[in-house]
Amino acid sequence: xxxxxxxxxxxxxxxxxxxxxxxxxxxxxxxxxxxxxxxxxxxxxxxxxxxxxxxxxxxxxxxxxxxxxxxxxxxxxxxxxxxxxxxxxxxxxxxxxxxxxxxxxxxxxxxxxxxxxxxxxxxxxxxxxxxxxxxxxxxxxxxxxxxxxxxxxxxxxxxxxxxxxxxxxxxxxxxxxxxxxxxxxxxxxxxxxxxxxxxxxxxxxxxxxxxxxxxxxxxxxxxxxxxxxxxxxxxxxxxxxxxxxxxxxxxxxxxxxxxxxxxxxxxxxxxxxxxxxxxxx
Amino acid sequence: xxxxxxxxxxxxxxxxxxxxxxxxxxxxxxxxxxxxxxxxxxxxxxxxxxxxxxxxxxxxxxxxxxxxxxxxxxxxxxxxxxxxxxxxxxxxxxxxxxxxxxxxxxxxxxxxxxxxxxxxxxxxxxxxxxxxxxxxxxxxxxxxxxxxxxxxxxxxxxxxxxxxxxxxxxxxxxxxxxxxxxxxxxxxxxxxxxxxxxxxxxxxxxxxxxxxxxxxxxxxxxxxxxxxxxxxxxxxxxxxxxxxxxxxxxxxxxxxxxxxxxxxxxxxxxxxxxxxxxxxxxxxxxxxxxxx
Numbered sequence: 001x002x003x004x005x006x007x008x009x010x011x012x013x014x015x016x017x018x019x020x021x022x023x024x025x026x027x028x029x030x031x032x033x034x035x036x037x038x039x040x041x042x043x044x045x046x047x048x049x050x051x052x053x054x055x056x057x058x059x060x061x062x063x064x065x066x067x068x069x070x071x072x073x074x075x076x077x078x079x080x081x082x083x084x085x086x087x088x089x090x091x092x093x094x095x096x097x098x099x100x101x102x103x104x105x106x107x108x109x110x111x112x113x114x115x116x117x118x119x120x121x122x123x124x125x126x127x128x129x130x131x132x133x134x135x136x137x138x139x140x141x142x143x144x145x146x147x148x149x150x151x152x153x154x155x156x157x158x159x160x161x162x163x164x165x166x167x168x169x170x171x172x173x174x175x176x177x178x179x180x181x182x183x184x185x186x187x188x189x190x191x192x193x194x195x196x197x198x199x200x201x202x203x204x205x206x207x208x209x210x211x212x213x214x215x216x217x218x219x220x221x222x223x224x225x226x227x228x229x230x231x232x233x234x235x236x237x238x239x240x241x242x243x244x245x246x247x248x249x250x251x252x253x254x255x256x257x258x259x260x261x262x263x264x265x266x267x268x269x270x271x272x273x274x275x276x277x278x279x280x281x
Numbered sequence: 282x283x284x285x286x287x288x289x290x291x292x293x294x295x296x297x298x299x300x301x302x303x304x305x306x307x308x309x310x311x312x313x314x315x316x317x318x319x320x321x322x323x324x325x326x327x328x329x330x331x332x333x334x335x336x337x338x339x340x341x342x343x344x345x346x347x348x349x350x351x352x353x354x355x356x357x358x359x360x361x362x363x364x365x366x367x368x369x370x371x372x373x374x375x376x377x378x379x380x381x382x383x384x385x386x387x388x389x390x391x392x393x394x395x396x397x398x399x400x401x402x403x404x405x406x407x408x409x410x411x412x413x414x415x416x417x418x419x420x421x422x423x424x425x426x427x428x429x430x431x432x433x434x435x436x437x438x439x440x441x442x443x444x445x446x447x448x449x450x451x452x453x454x455x456x457x458x459x460x461x462x463x464x465x466x467x468x469x470x471x472x473x474x475x476x477x478x479x480x481x482x483x484x485x486x487x488x489x490x491x492x493x494x495x496x497x498x499x500x501x502x503x504x505x506x507x508x509x510x511x512x513x514x515x516x517x518x519x520x521x522x523x524x525x526x527x528x529x530x531x532x533x534x535x536x537x538x539x540x541x542x543x544x545x546x547x548x549x550x551x552x553x554x555x556x557x558x559x560x561x562x563x564x565x566x567x568x569x570x571x572x573x
Contacts, residue, residue: 015376015378018373018376019376019378019379019380022373022374022378022380022384023380023383023384026383026384026387026388027387029387029388029390029391029446029450030387030390032391032399032402032403032406032446033390033391033394033402035402035405035406035412036398036402039405048410050410050411050412050415051412051415051416051419088302091298092298092299092302093299095295095296095298095299096295096296096298096299096300098295099292099295099296100296103288103289103292105288105289105292107289107292107293108292108296111296111300114303114308115299115303118303118307118308118311120552120555120556120559121307121311121552122506122507122528122548122551122552122555123507124507124509124527124528124531124532124547124548124551125311125314125545125548125549125551125552126307126310126311126314126548127532127535127548128314128317128324128535128541128544128545128548129309129310129311129313129314129317129545130306130310131324132313132324133305133306133309133310133313148302148305148306149306151302151306152302152303152305152306152307153306153307155299155302155303155307156303159299184291184295185291188295209392209393212395213394213395213396213397215395215396215397215510216509216510216532220536231395231397231398234397234401238401245405248401249401249402249405252395252397252398252401252402255395255398256394256395256398259393259394259395260390260393262393263386263390263393264386267385267386267389
């Protein structure tokens with residue numbers, strides 16, 4: 001009895017020590033993010049004393065960004081692209097996933113395999129033909145193109161999530177609705193789709209960060225400054241030869257802050273969704 | 282209409298929108314890239330069919346080979362360093378710490394930040410008059426300070442370390458989920474059988490974590506193979522070709538050199554490489570998964 005309580009005491013002490021170590025490690029991991037915010041409010045003359053705490057908060061870098069970049073416009077573009085993609089993706093992928101899960105006809109199982117095979121194709125393989133395709137469809141330099149590209153690229157993953165979640169919905173509901181005279185469309189949108197809300201939530205929190213942060217898409221397919229997303233405007237302040245670090249960090253902070261807020265709010269669902277998609281998939 | 286037939290018709294109608302978007306923007310570009318890969322093409326004029334020349338030239342292209350080697354090196358380090366670190370972190374985060382909410386958030390946070398922002402921030406931290414060298418000077422290690430990303434011998438390792446900082450938390454969360462899905466009874470009966478400490482981990486926990494191991498290795502490898510933003514922004518593949526990756530070199534073939542047919546052929550080889558590497562890995566790790 002005595003020896004086991006000594007052991008558990010020692011174990012407790014060890015755990016406490018480990019926890020303190022982990023907190024220090026976590027702060028180190030967070031440091032680059034903190035540094036970005038700190039550097040964005042530093043006076044230019046203090047910038048090259050990187051370890052020195054700013055003597056006062058300096059908003060000049062932000063003024064500079066708002067002057068040279070249409071921040072509101074760029075944010076609106078980013079929101080339009082993210083929002084448009086999510087709406088389109090949720091509509092088409094949920095219907096497809098529901099059908100693939102419920103309808104055992106061979107056709108739909110082949111379709112599912114086709115979607116999953118599409119996951120292997122890296123963007124670099126098709127980026128040039130997409131360029132050509134966009135030109136011939138007159139979609140070059142439009143936000144619609146990015147919405148369609150992101151949707152197409154995420155359909156496999158999204159369908160997979162909806163196939164998985166549909167299995168959890170009892171079939172009796174559909175039978176009952178059918179007896180009540182619901183047609184397939186009404187049944188889907190009024191009964192099934194609301195029940196798939198957890199799947200939709202999972203999908204949103206696991207994919208929206210990728211759409212928001214995508215860099216190569218706008219870089220290749222948007223040229224018009226009025227249509228650019230926030231993050232791609234970084235090159236206003238960064239060129240091969242010189243970098244206006246103050247402006248860069250202010251812009252980075254502006255582009256990151258909404259994501260951090262979103263993350264803190266959705267973190268619980270995100271980690272749940274990640275695991276639902278990853279382990280049970 | 283016959284009910285089965287009606288079901289089929291509605292099924293097709295329900296899947297058609299997704300199928301059309303997928304065919305037009307994923308499948309069709311892929312199929313046409315197969316054709317373009319056999320051509321010489323500057324995107325403005327008509328592509329000229331040249332057979333296998335692009336592929337032949339690629340295998341002699343030193344920059345391409347070097348980029349492939351760099352990409353595989355990054356991939357290898359992700360598998361042998363990042364994956365065990367993720368597992369370790371997952372095991373520690375599974376302990377009932379009072380600060381566990383904070384810890385999980387902190388380690389996962391880098392993942393939601395744009396890779397552009399990460400690349401820019403780290404290139405500032407690691408530059409000659411940056412934070413990292415400043416710390417080294419204060420610690421009295423002036424002799425080793427350098428432009429970490431601008432020196433051939435340290436550029437690639439620096440990028441790999443940044444990737445570890447970026448990706449370890451993601452893997453840890455996947456392992457954490459795996460750990461939490463192991464039923465409690467398994468541990469109880471293991472305890473009765475006298476399994477403790479290392480043997481408990483070796484014979485109980487780890488085999489049951491194999492699905493997480495599979496998914497973690499898979500995601501880590503695919504991510505490493507597609508490495509683009511970090512070298513594009515931090516080093517542009519340099520110095521020389523020290524940090525050039527496949528994704529970056531393909532981008533440069535197309536949009537810097539305007540050799541679009543060549544770039545597409547490189548893209549096809551890239552896809553074949555990804556398929557082989559991931560298929561091998563899935564076969565290897567899937568076969569070790571156990572049921573419970």
